[in-house]
Amino acid sequence: MNTNQIQGLIGMIAFLGILVLLVLPSLLGVMRDRRVDRQLREAQEDRSSEADQKSSSRSTVPSTATWYADGRRSKKFVSS
Template sequence: MDTTQLQGLIGTLAVLGLLALVVLPAIIGVVHDWRVDRQIERAAEGRRTSSSHRIARPA
């Protein structure tokens, strides 16, 4: 491998590294949003099931 190929490889790796640094926070944010959405759905489902199983107590 000569100098030109080595410089090309280093340049390519640098661009890929910068791309990863730019894209990674966006991916982490999307995954976090999905997780929060699932937690909200589970909480809503839990409320629906618990409210349907309540026993009416005489006053």
């Protein structure tokens, strides 16, 4: 190998190294997002299967926010 070939090889290796450094964080982020999406999808499927299995005999109580909103709505005056 002569000097020009060695310099070309060093330049190509440097270019590929910089390219990897720039692309690697993006690829890691995409892989992380896919993992999180998969975990969320599995959790949602588990939650929906649990909801299907729960009995409907359990009484439901409205949340405090619902109770407060219902009280506020009933106090509004209607102008005629």
